[in-house]
Amino acid sequence: MGETLLRAYEYATDHQEEFLRALGEHLLLVGLALGIATLICVPLGIVTSRSRAVAATVINIFNSLRVVPSLAILFLAIPYFGLSLTSAWIALTILALPPILINTDTAFRTINPAIKEVAYGMGMTGQQRLWRVEAPLALPVIIAGIRTATVEVIASATLAAFIGSGGLGIYVTRGFALYDNAILLVGAVPVALLALLAEMVMSRLQRAVQPPA
Amino acid sequence: MGFSYGDAETQGGVSPCPHKLERKGIVSAIRFEHVTKQFPGASAPAVLDCTLTVEDGSFVVILGPSGCGKTTLLKMVNRLYEPTAGAIYIDDSEIRQLSATTLRRQIGYVIQQVGLFPHMTVAQNIAVVPRLLGWPRERIERRVDELLELVELPPAEYRSRYPSQLSGGQQQRVGLARALAGDPKVLLMDEPFGAIDAITRASLQDELLRLQRRLKKTILFVTHDVDEALRLADRIVVMREGRIVQYDRPIAVLTQPADAFVHELVGADDMVRQLSLVRVETAMAPLPAGFRRNGEPSIAPDADLRHALSLLLRTGAPALAVVDSQQPIGVLTLDHIRATAKNEIEG
Amino acid sequence: MSYIIQNPGIVWGLLLEHIIITGSSLLIAIAIAFPFGVLVADKPRLATPVLGFLGILYTIPSIALMILLLPIVGLGRQAIIVTLVVYAQVILVRNIIAGLRAVDPVILEAAHGMGMNSWQRLWQIQLPQALPVILAGVRIAAIVDIAIATIGAKFGAGGLGELLFQGIAQAGRYDKIWAGALSVAALALIVNWSLLALERAFDTTRRIRRSERRQLAIKKG
Structure with a gap:
């Protein structure tokens, strides 16, 4: 194991430019998917948290989406968008949607109704209540959702290399093609580290916005 | 305690006629005229044809069993509910003439669950209405300190605390301070001490009376606790099934209950209570x-x-x-x- | 879609492979997680580092873990089963501990007072109460494992993932991609819903509400 790791390290340094580019692509894919998903799901989640009928159907759809293996969703983009970057980030965005939506919906739904009533009773407008009271209280759970989505997307972005996007997954495909464990590791280790780092950062962020209990 | 027979005439063991204590030159702070509220899908109206005049600076307790409509009546004053019929006036202007949010910023509102915003400090909670009203920062800071002193929570110690770090009684004090922050004329209180233990409740009631002696707000206070009503009120509104059954001073409600229901409710036979x-x-x-x-x-x-x-x-x-x-x-x-x-x- | 209709045998075979891989991994995982979880549940000083370590493993993307395990387990079905067991462990242990802990300590104390020993308390009180949460854990572990097993096809394990990978390897075989994606999605959804139904069947609060409703219906009817 040790010497394979060493070889992997050497390989990475030998192909430093390519590696950094792959890393950049990976981060771009992840960032883009998360960004779009957040922009769609947070407002949507606020809307669903306030209704009952619409919410049930929407939440059910997204719950079912979560159950479907990510590889299936990734590959299903191919017949439509081919083996390309576009396929990758559409699929990744779709994968990021469920946790963020469901968490946003739950977050807003579970705010103590007494607090919402008092906010109105004191003379806040709907907008003021949303921004000054509801949003700060919902934030920790929303961030938890984004955190789940982040780890998920980092993993799936690796798989996306199979469908023709760039990212660190290129080392996985290459490693398989050339039967070389070391090259596989050049993909696997950074991805693992990236996932762990993201989890740590987002946990800390979540704790930071949590009001003291 | 309760209300005072504070005149010089009262010495010598003779209780004066209550009517002598009517205030003169009343500006009616709150006036309900034939107010009715029917919720859609409900079999009976929650509030039916209520007419009531609350004098400026008086402490009026709305008393009744659960479901009698007392909270509904209260919530129509700050337009959390809108009456199905009738009108409500504050200082002779109809409350629907103002926008709901403007109206509410001029009324203090305290509820049983307190509802302090958990993500804000005590100071920030109290500052909410002043901020909505656009006060300058300095004035807000001074007001926060002033109010914390008023509710006997030393500012230096309590300003930066969070609600979760306070006891139930302390939270409700902050709730009270928050409601008073914008210096409203009217204070609406919906069973504010209901969730608090009996010992703390007694001291909070004392506190409220002390504050009222000093501030002279017009207070509408909802409760189902007869002792609390008798203790705090200048006047009591007894409600039953959406109607006002009696509106009188506590001693009158006790000694001259309007009907068997009121008699039963307040325990009019209980001389010791009187x-x-x-x-x-x-x-x-x-x-x-x-x-x-x-x-x-x-x-x-x-x-x-x-x-x-x-x-x-x-x-x-x-x-x-x-x-x-x-x-x-x-x-x-x-x-x-x-x-x-x-x-x-x-x- | 058409591929499935034209080649039911192949699809069925792969489906079976997929179920066997996932099923056996789950069984192994449960067999390990169960005693382990029960043991650790009431020892908070053990539980925290254990859960922490398992949490780290869970965060690592499955494909990365599979690659990291390659030198140890090689390629093929066994390798994938190891990965599946590891990921299932995390979820199962976490849910078993959470489920057991959620039982009201007051009830346990009452049981203790009545003369139940810890073994009896475990079997007669804690486990029945924890069952919905544990079943939820089994369900989530199953879904996660179905997903990882799909990726495992690349590592030589077989299963429905084969269709997906063949679909891109053989240029333009979109029908294979569809077949693979649809079948694995269907598998996941069916497993999810059946286990969810099982979970709800064991949920006492729901059971009470259901029987109340039934009694009301009988009275009215």
């Missing part, structure tokens, strides 16, 4: 000539007769000395108390 509404100075007799203290237990003139009765029974003394600033000013015996009670029933 005694808790009468002050010692009302019932006491002046010092007999050449009076010398002979070990009689002392009692303050503003203590209530229930307390006095309890003291007499406990000590077995023939009389109590009524002492004000270390000087005896009168005596009180069981006979005096009995006479006062008799007057209440007949009066």
Whole structure:
């Protein structure tokens, strides 16, 4: 194991430019998917948290989406968008949607109704209540959702290399093609580290916005 | 305690006619005119044809069993509910003339669950309405400190605390401070002490009375606790099934209940309860000539007769000395108390 | 879609492979997680580092873990089963501990007072109460494992993932991609819903509400 790791390290340094580019692509894919998903799901989640009928159907759809293996969703983009970057980030965005939506919906739904009533009773407008009271209280759970989505997307972005996007997954495909464990590791280790780092950062962020209990 | 028979006429053990205490030159702070509220899908209206005038600066308690419509009535004042029929006026202007949010910023609102915003400090919570009103920062800071002093929570210690770090009683004090922050004329309180333990509740009630003596707000206070109502109110509104059944001073509600329901509700037969509404100075007799203290237990003139009765029974003394600033000013015996009670029933 | 209709045998075979891989991994995982979880549940000083370590493993993307395990387990079905067991462990242990802990300590104390020993308390009180949460854990672990097993096809394990990978390897075989994606999605959804139904069947609060409703219906009817 040790010497394979060493070889992997050497390989990475030998192909430093390519590696950094792959890393950049990976981060771009992840960032883009998360960004779009957040922009769609947070407002949507606020809307669903306030209704009952619409919410049930929407939440059910997204719950079912979560159950479907990510590889299936990734590959299903191919017949439509081919083996390309576009396929990758559409699929990744779709994968990021469920946790963020469901968490946003739950977050807003579970705010103590007494607090919402008092906010109105004191003379806040709907907008003021949303921004000054509801949003700060919902934030920790929303961030938890984004955190789940982040780890998920980092993993799936690796798989996306199979469908023709760039990212660190290129080392996985290459490693398989050339039967070389070391090259596989050049993909696997950074991805693992990236996932762990993201989890740590987002946990800390979540704790930071949590009001003291 | 309760309300005072504070005039000079009240000494000598004769309780004055309550009507003498009507204020003159009233600006009616809150007026309900034929207010009805019917919720869609409900079999009966929650509030039916309520007409009520609440005087400026008075503490009015709305009392009734659960489901009688008291909270609904209260919430129509800050337009959390809109009446199905009738109108509500504050200082003679109809409340629907203002936008709901503008109206609410001029009314203090306290609820049972307190509803402090958990993500804001105590100071930020109190500052909410002033911020909505656009006060300058400095004025807000001063106001926050002022209010914390008022509710007896030292600002230096409590400003930066979070609600989760406070006890239930402390939270409700902050809730009160928050409601008073914008210096509203009207204060709406919906069973604010309902979720608090009995001991803390008693001290919060004292606090509220003390604040009211100082601030003279118009307070609408909802409760189902009869003792609380009798203790705090200048006037009580008794409600039942959406209607106002009686609107009177506590002593009148007790001695002259409007019907069997009110009688039952307030325990009008409970004489001892009625005694808790009468002050010692009302019932006491002046010092007999050449009076010398002979070990009689002392009692303050503003203590209530229930307390006095309890003291007499406990000590077995023939009389109590009524002492004000270390000087005896009168005596009180069981006979005096009995006479006062008799007057209440007949009066 | 058409591929499935034209080649039911192949699809069925792969489906079976997929179920066997996932099923056996789950069984192994449960067999390990169960005693382990029960043991650790009431020892907070053990539980925290254990859960922490398992949490780290869970965060690592499955494909990365599979690659990291390659030198140890090689390629093929066994390798994938190891990965599946590891990921299932995390979820199962976490849910078992959470489920057991959620039982009201007051009830346990009452049981203790009545003379139950810890073994009886475990079987007669804690486990029945914890069952919905544990079943939820089994369900989530199953879904996660179905997903990882799909990726495992690349590592030589077989299963429905084969269709997906063949679909891109053989240029333009979109029908294979569809077949693979649809079948694995269907598998996941069916497993999810059946286990969810099982979970709800064991949920006492729901059971009470259901019987109340039934009694009301009988009275009215």
